[in-house]
Amino acid sequence: xxxxIAVVLFLAVTAYAVFGGADFGAGFWDLVAxxxxxxxxxxxxxxxSIGPVWEANHVWLIFIFVVLWxxxxxxxxxxxLTLYVPLSLAAFGIVLRGSSFAFRKxxxxxxxxxxxxxxxxxxxxxxxxxxxxxxxxxxxxxxPAGGQAGDPWTxxxxxxxxxxxxxxxxxxxxxxAVYLVWDSRRLHxxxxxxxxxxxxxxxxxxxxxxxxxxxxxxxAQARYVFDGMTARALPLVxxxxxxxxxxxxLLVRDARRGPRLLAIGAVASIVIGWGVAQWDYMxxxxxxxxxxxxxxxxxxxxxxxxxLFVLVVVPGFVLLYTLDQKSLLPGEGVD
Amino acid sequence: xxxxxxxxxxxxxxxxxxPWARAQMAFTLAFHIIxxxxxxxxxxxxxxxxxxxxxxxxxxxxxxxxRWSKYMAVTFAVGAVTGTVLTFExxxxxxxxxxxxxxxxxxxxxxxxxxxxTEAIFISIYLFGWRRLKPWTHFWTGVPVVLAGILGAxxxxxxxxxxNAPSGFTLNSAAEVVDVDPIKVIFNDAMPLMAAHMVVAAxxxxxxxxxSVYAFAMLRGRRDHYHRLGFIIAFSVxxxxxxxxxxxxxxxxxxxxxxxxxxxxxxxxVPQTSSDVPETLLGHLNSNGTVSGGIxxxxxxxxxxxxxxxxxxxxxxxxxVPADEQPTTGEVNIVHLCWDIMVGLGTLMFLLALWYWxxxxxxxxxxxxxxxLGLASAAGITxxxxxxxxxxxxxxxxxxxxxxxxxxxxxxxxxNTGVWVTxxxxxxLYIGLGTTTxxxxxxxxxxxxxxxxxxxxxxxxxxxxxPSDVGEAEEPVTV
Numbered sequence: 058x059x060x061x062i063a064v065v066l067f068l069a070v071t072a073y074a075v076f077g078g079a080d081f082g083a084g085f086w087d088l089v090a091x092x093x094x095x096x097x098x099x100x101x102x103x104x105x106s107i108g109p110v111w112e113a114n115h116v117w118l119i120f121i122f123v124v125l126w127x128x129x130x131x132x133x134x135x136x137x138l139t140l141y142v143p144l145s146l147a148a149f150g151i152v153l154r155g156s157s158f159a160f161r162k163x164x165x166x167x168x169x170x171x172x173x174x175x176x177x178x179x180x181x182x183x184x185x186x187x188x189x190x191x192x193x194x195x196x197x198x199x200x201p202a203g204g205q206a207g208d209p210w211t212x213x214x215x216x217x218x219x220x221x222x223x224x225x226x227x228x229x230x231x232x233x234a235v236y237l238v239w240d241s242r243r244l245h246x247x248x249x250x251x252x253x254x255x256x257x258x259x260x261x262x263x264x265x266x267x268x269x270x271x272x273x274x275x276x277a278q279a280r281y282v283f284d285g286m287t288a289r290a291l292p293l294v295x296x297x298x299x300x301x302x303x304x305x306x307l308l309v310r311d312a313r314r315g316p317r318l319l320a321i322g323a324v325a326s327i328v329i330g331w332g333v334a335q336w337d338y339m340x341x342x343x344x345x346x347x348x349x350x351x352x353x354x355x356x357x358x359x360x361x362x363x364x365l366f367v368l369v370v371v372p373g374f375v376l377l378y379t380l381d382q383k384s385l386l387p388g389e390g391v392d
Numbered sequence: 393x394x395x396x397x398x399x400x401x402x403x404x405x406x407x408x409x410x411p412w413a414r415a416q417m418a419f420t421l422a423f424h425i426i427x428x429x430x431x432x433x434x435x436x437x438x439x440x441x442x443x444x445x446x447x448x449x450x451x452x453x454x455x456x457x458x459r460w461s462k463y464m465a466v467t468f469a470v471g472a473v474t475g476t477v478l479t480f481e482x483x484x485x486x487x488x489x490x491x492x493x494x495x496x497x498x499x500x501x502x503x504x505x506x507x508x509x510t511e512a513i514f515i516s517i518y519l520f521g522w523r524r525l526k527p528w529t530h531f532w533t534g535v536p537v538v539l540a541g542i543l544g545a546x547x548x549x550x551x552x553x554x555x556n557a558p559s560g561f562t563l564n565s566a567a568e569v570v571d572v573d574p575i576k577v578i579f580n581d582a583m584p585l586m587a588a589h590m591v592v593a594a595x596x597x598x599x600x601x602x603x604s605v606y607a608f609a610m611l612r613g614r615r616d617h618y619h620r621l622g623f624i625i626a627f628s629v630x631x632x633x634x635x636x637x638x639x640x641x642x643x644x645x646x647x648x649x650x651x652x653x654x655x656x657x658x659x660x661x662v663p664q665t666s667s668d669v670p671e672t673l674l675g676h677l678n679s680n681g682t683v684s685g686g687i688x689x690x691x692x693x694x695x696x697x698x699x700x701x702x703x704x705x706x707x708x709x710x711x712x713v714p715a716d717e718q719p720t721t722g723e724v725n726i727v728h729l730c731w732d733i734m735v736g737l738g739t740l741m742f743l744l745a746l747w748y749w750x751x752x753x754x755x756x757x758x759x760x761x762x763x764x765l766g767l768a769s770a771a772g773i774t775x776x777x778x779x780x781x782x783x784x785x786x787x788x789x790x791x792x793x794x795x796x797x798x799x800x801x802x803x804x805x806x807x808n809t810g811v812w813v814t815x816x817x818x819x820x821l822y823i824g825l826g827t828t829t830x831x832x833x834x835x836x837x838x839x840x841x842x843x844x845x846x847x848x849x850x851x852x853x854x855x856x857x858x859p860s861d862v863g864e865a866e867e868p869v870t871v
Contacts, residue, residue, distance in 0.1 A: 127498025386516070
């Protein structure tokens with residue numbers, strides 16, 4: 058039973074990386090889009106692309122927390138006890154990001170738009186970075202179990218956490234650029250298609266390079282996870298590399314349909330690979346999934362909630378994305 | 393004082409985290425709780441306007457619904473992010489509470505997550521769907537928002553109610569939770585009344601808050617159909633909810649009397665157990681256990697606690713539990729004052745609602761006098777104050793417990809001695825956030841006013857090419 062809930066947890070993390078990650082990545086491209094005039098068109102595409110979906114995508118994070126603290130309370134307590142600094146920073150970033158994105162749409166003065174836009178864009182980079190340093194801290198065994206706090210600083214300022222942070226930022230930028238190519242096409246804007254296609258290629262290469270360096274850092278810093286990655290999770294790692302490479306090739310050849318799915322495949326398989334690699338630890342190597350798990354009654358409830366989720370929320374998401382893709386959700390209100 | 397290096401640059405003073413953690417939790421919740429009513433009840437009001445607009449072909453009603461949904465986009469976003477902060481804070485401020493009780497306390501949140509997903513998905517569809525969805529299809533996409541809002545708020549309150557009436561778990565000899573009965577966790581003793589009290593409060597606050605804006609506009613002479621409609625829809629929602637709220641509140645107070653006698657003693661300012669307890673308006677408890685000041689109404693607290701036994705009803709005093717299991721004198725005074733504020737303001741709002749309904753019954757119209765509109769303009773703030781006060785009664789009245797009779801707040805807190813830093817940062821961030829939100833909403837309102845009535849912004853209006861949108865004009869879509 059605890060295995061099933063751990064799988065649910067990791068699938069939620071994957072969904073957040075794939076859907077929420079792309080929203081953060083869009084913020085990254087907003088940040089580097091240049092001055093108010095030069096960046097106007099890319100920012101328009103970004104607004105259109107994430108406007109209707111970012112709030113729903115954001116809920117994945119809340120869902121992850123809920124499953125974690127309900128299903129594995131000791132793990133949640135240990136993570137928050139040690140990693141309060143990056144988590145607090147992420148929380149600040151989330152407040153700034155969501156509110157400034159909502160605010161930016163309501164103001165028309167260039168100065169106001171620029172300020173809110175900057176707050177949105179900078180926090181879009183800080184949040185995935187901080188959350189990924191948390192993942193790096195967990196993977197490298199810097200979060201002790203049993204009600205003790207690990208080091209509040211070196212737990213997340215260390216080679217593996219920094220690498221994870223940088224990797225997260227490049228990966229979400231890559232994902233977002235690939236989605237934005239698609240959305241630019243949907244909006245019939247060939248100039249933006251090639252604008253984001255160039256950036257998608259750049260980000261894909263960057264993510265590949267960072268991931269490659271990551272292999273060595275992982276080997277030095279997180280031996281248990283590294284061993285898992287090179288053994289039972291190896292097929293997933295290879296799948297991720299193949300998807301990434303294939304999507305890069307298709308991007309270069311300006312293919313229409315392939316890149317998006319392959320990019321999702323590349324990111325999803327590496328996130329799931331992480332979970333498989335650190336199995337059966339929740340916190341390698343001090344707390345196993347089974348030891349961290351809540352009593353059966355709680356786990357059954359989480360499973361029931363997951364089934365309800367599949368019945369209620371998944372169709373909702375399908376509806377939202379379908380309407381969005383058909384351009385039936387063009388903007389708030391009518392004016 | 394020992395210092396912890398903050399990235400080696402700024403030394404952080406080590407300060408006892410408990411008061412700061414309490415302050416931060418209180419402040420962030422106090423902020424978030426203002427947005428909750430808007431999230432829960434504004435969509436309902438927008439749907440009323442939307443329905444009227446479609447049924448009676450009323451362009452003003454449609455314009456109202458459409459503009460309300462634009463405001464909601466802002467308040468919902470702020471509510472979503474401040475709600476997210478709370479999910480971080482459970483762990484960042486109360487890791488020991490979460491570590492020990494997460495498996496029980498967390499259960500209602502599993503469902504809250506689902507409702508929040510549903511709400512976020514459908515609010516996006518509703519907000520962004522005005523232009524291209526068929527009118528009635530669009531209307532129906534708003535309905536899940538209303539339902540999910542009610543159920544989501546109910547789930548969160550269920551968790552809070554569990555802290556007041558913990559049940560549905562078995563402890564082993566080491567006080568660890570070894571077995572959980574989720575149904576008993578969710579439907580704990582306190583849950584039905586507390587959830588009802590919060591959901592109805594959401595409609596009271598949402599209704600009066602939105603209505604106050606239109607009352608103010610009418611006072612300033614904007615008495616056209618549009619403003620009148622905005623007022624009537626919102627105020628009616630509040631005015632229906634407030635009498636219900638008084639009934640629910642009365643039952644909840646009696647539940648507290650029966651189940652949380654110490655909280656009740658703080659509410660009623662009762663230091664020693666006795667019968668014929670007066671209802672003391674204002675007044676305060678001294679540190680030596682006497683009550684001074686205030687206006688006592690003889691026997692009323694006893695009578696209200698159980699009308700069957702009248703003023704002979706015995707009310708348990710604070711002194712029935714050891715001093716370290718009572719709220720402090722300061723906390724008792726806060727609880728009692730907030731209780732007076734909540735009940736007092738609630739009664740005033742009830743009288744205002746009565747005025748409104750009597751006018752409808754006898755004059756077939758809403759009251760239009762300046763006095764009424766002036767009071768109605770104030771009712772928004774009043775409702776928010778009553779909400780905050782009620783929440784303080786519930787939370788401070790539970791002290792010193794975080795899980796009633798099982799875990800104290802001081803045993804639940806983080807050991808991180810730098811919480812005072814995050815408290816200051818969060819306070820500054822939220823002050824900025826609150827100010828900006830209000831400024832933005834006002835700015836939107838004044839822009840809408842300048843726009844005036846022009847056909848362009850009538851929802852479901854001209855169905856041709858959508859104005860000013862990148863590339864969309866090229867692909868007309870028929871639904």
